[in-house]
Each structure stands twice: as C-alpha cells, then as structure tokens.
Amino acid sequence: MARKNxxxxxxxxxxxxxxxxFFATYNLITMIVxxxxxxxxxxxxxxxxxxxxxxxKPGGTKVLFHVALTATDAPYSKWQCxxxxxxxxxxxxxxxxxxxxxxRILHSGQPDNLMDEIPTFVVDPLPSGLDRGxxxxxxxxxxxxxxxxxxxxxxxxxxxxxxxxFVNPLPNLARGEFPAGFPFFYIKPAENEKIIRKxxxxxxxxxxxxxxxxxxxxxxxxxxxxxxxxxWMNVSLRMKDDPETDKAFGWVLEMYAYAVASALHGVQHIxxxxxxxQPPWDLEIGKRFIIHYTYGCxxxxxxxxxxxxxxxxxxxKRSHLQGPPPRNLTxxxxxxxxxxxxxxxxxxxxxxxxxxWDTS
Numbered sequence: 001m002a003r004k005n006x007x008x009x010x011x012x013x014x015x016x017x018x019x020x021x022f023f024a025t026y027n028l029i030t031m032i033v034x035x036x037x038x039x040x041x042x043x044x045x046x047x048x049x050x051x052x053x054x055x056x057k058p059g060g061t062k063v064l065f066h067v068a069l070t071a072t073d074a075p076y077s078k079w080q081c082x083x084x085x086x087x088x089x090x091x092x093x094x095x096x097x098x099x100x101x102x103x104r105i106l107h108s109g110q111p112d113n114l115m116d117e118i119p120t121f122v123v124d125p126l127p128s129g130l131d132r133g134x135x136x137x138x139x140x141x142x143x144x145x146x147x148x149x150x151x152x153x154x155x156x157x158x159x160x161x162x163x164x165x166f167v168n169p170l171p172n173l174a175r176g177e178f179p180a181g182f183p184f185f186y187i188k189p190a191e192n193e194k195i196i197r198k199x200x201x202x203x204x205x206x207x208x209x210x211x212x213x214x215x216x217x218x219x220x221x222x223x224x225x226x227x228x229x230x231x232w233m234n235v236s237l238r239m240k241d242d243p244e245t246d247k248a249f250g251w252v253l254e255m256y257a258y259a260v261a262s263a264l265h266g267v268q269h270i271x272x273x274x275x276x277x278q279p280p281w282d283l284e285i286g287k288r289f290i291i292h293y294t295y296g297c298x299x300x301x302x303x304x305x306x307x308x309x310x311x312x313x314x315x316x317k318r319s320h321l322q323g324p325p326p327r328n329l330t331x332x333x334x335x336x337x338x339x340x341x342x343x344x345x346x347x348x349x350x351x352x353x354x355x356x357w358d359t360s
Contacts, residue, residue, distance in 0.1 A: 064100035079324035080162035214255030303335020
C-alpha cells in the first residue's frame with residue numbers, strides 16, 4: 001500500500017513538473033518574442049512573413065499617402081495613366097483605403113491634353129542625350145524636381161506607374177522609417193556583387209543590405225524619399241554610364257539604382273508580396289492590391305498560355321504603342337486565370353466610362 005501511495009505521489013510530482021516546465025518555457029518564449037518586438041533597431045522578423053509588433057499601426061489610425069507616378073506625353077503613356085487614374089478614383093474612398101491625393105509627374109517639360117482630366121505637375125526631362133535612349137532615367141530626375149517644387153500635404157508617398165490598376169483598396173503599408181516595397185524575383189543584388197560594389201562599397205556593409213526591389217511600387221515617408229531621390233538619380237546615371245553595369249542590368253538598371261540608393265541611406269523596406277500581382281504569372285487576385293500588366297498575356301482558345309508566342313487571344317499593352325486599345329476588348333476564352341480575366345474587365349470598365357477615350 002505504501003509503495004502504491006509513493007507511486008501515485010511520484011506520478012503526481014512528474015505531472016506537476018511537466019506542467020510547470022511547460023508554463024516556464026511558454027513565459028520564456030513570450031518574453032523573448034516581446035523583447036525582440038520592442039527592439040527599436042532593424043526589423044526583428046522576416047518582413048515577408050510577419051510584421052513585428054512594434055511596426056503595427058494602432059487600430060483605427062489612418063495615415064494617408066500621396067499617389068505619384070511619372071509619365072511621358074506619348075500616347076502609350078497617356079492611355080495607361082487614364083485607366084490608372086480611373087481606378088484610383090474608384091478605390092480612393094473605399095473601406096480600407098488610405099490613398100490621399102494624386103499627381104501625374106509629367107516629365108515632358110510642357111503641358112499636354114490631360115491636364116484638366118488628371119492632376120499633373122510638369123517637370124523637365126533630362127538634357128538631350130543624357131538618358132541614351134533609356135527614358136526610364138527620367139523617373140528619378142522627375143521625382144527630385146517634384147519633391148523640391150511641389151506642395152505635398154501627405155506625409156507618405158506611393159511611387160506608382162502608369163500600368164498599375166488598383167484592384168483592391170490600398171492601405172498604407174509603410175511603417176515609420178520602414179517603407180513598403182514589392183520584392184521582384186529578378187532583382188538579385190547578391191548575385192551581382194561584383195557590379196554592385198562599384199556603387200555600394202564594402203565599408204557600407206554586406207550586399208544583403210540591398211533590398212530586391214525597384215522604386216515602384218513603394219510607399220515611403222516623404223522625408224526619406226527627399227534624401228534618397230538625388231542619390232537614386234546620380235546612381236542611375238553612373239550605372240548607365242558604365243558599360244559593364246548597363247549590359248548586366250539592362251531594362252531594370254534604374255530599379256537596381258533605387259535599391260542601392262536606399263541602402264546607401266540605411267533604409268530597409270518591408271517586403272510585401274501582396275502589394276502587387278503580375279498576370280499571367282500570378283493566377284489569382286486574392287487580397288493583393290495592384291495589378292501590374294507589364295507582361296503580355298497570350299492564350300490559345302483552350303485557355304492555355306502560349307507565352308513567347310502570339311496567342312489566338314492576347315492582351316499586351318505593347319500592342320497599343322501609338323494609341324489606346326479599343327473599348328470592349330474581347331474577354332479571354334474559358335480556362336484563362338482569374339487575374340487575366342479581371343484585368344481585361346477592369347480595362348473595359350475604365351475605357352467605357354472615360355469620355356473621349358479614342359483621343360488618348
């Protein structure tokens with residue numbers, strides 16, 4: 001009997017010990033996580049997976065951002081801007097949106113016929129020949145001028161592009177000194193360290209400090225962008241002037257320049273994969289915020305992707321370099337992903353409601 005009581009007592013002791021250990025471990029882990037969250041230094045968690053507690057906005061707080069995109073006065077740019085502005089107006093006052101005012105930064109040096117339709121700020125292009133045919137180099141120079149000359153009420157800025165469509169109301173994804181950016185799979189600073197070191201010297205730290213982003217889409221505090229923009233412009237011009245860099249980075253050179261310029265100023269971005277989707281590779285809309293229709297969408301009538309080969313059905317913005325696409329584009333055949341169907345429907349809605357569409 002004594003042995004039985006002793007055995008029961010031992011069992012109870014072991015159970016209590018296990019429970020105690022569990023709570024001790026739980027409290028220790030909780031304390032560690034909390035202390036990490038209170039760390040005011042760099043992001044303590046992978047920003048793609050989880051937002052650190054100290055970076056979350058208080059409930060109910062609304063922080064507006066100014067929507068800004070650079071554009072030319074070419075027909076190709078104009079019709080994209082008109083569609084983009086249409087969907088900005090539709091989404092601006094929706095629940096969850098923190099979009100403020102809108103500016104098309106027109107780097108043609110002179111007004112065009114959309115001044116009364118879209119809020120526009122005219123800036124100068126780069127001096128003739130300086131862009132070497134790479135017109136995107138005008139983007140950082142346009143932002144430098146706009147930030148210096150314009151009155152911008154919002155504390156934050158979204159750098160957007162004409163081929164963006166707001167598919168869901170966009171909140172302010174930035175948090176204080178941490179801008180929000182979209183991670184591009186083809187921006188790989190670590191794989192291009194030899195070239196990157198020309199602009200981001202060893203003493204600045206590891207190449208992994210450079211985020212895999214471009215300047216758009218990025219939501220950033222205005223004072224940070226005012227510091228980064230001149231560096232972004234100078235790095236862009238230096239990269240374009242270097243044959244090795246120009247050959248290696250090609251059409252994404254200016255994106256690399258923004259990523260490097262940000263790192264030079266010690267700015268780290270929160271990487272948001274839900275910021276944007278890119279048909280035809282992203283198949284569903286989900287809870288993402290922007291459709292970026294930079295890639296051509298080609299399908300056969302069975303709904304199968306024929307990328308790299310003109311499809312029986314296609315939507316490609318480059319098919320409309322000289323003027324706007326017609327109203328009421330034919331919808332994709334059955335089997336085509338939701339992202340592409342939604343894109344075409346949104347283009348059709350915009351073109352059906354924008355007056356004088358054919359004059360873009």
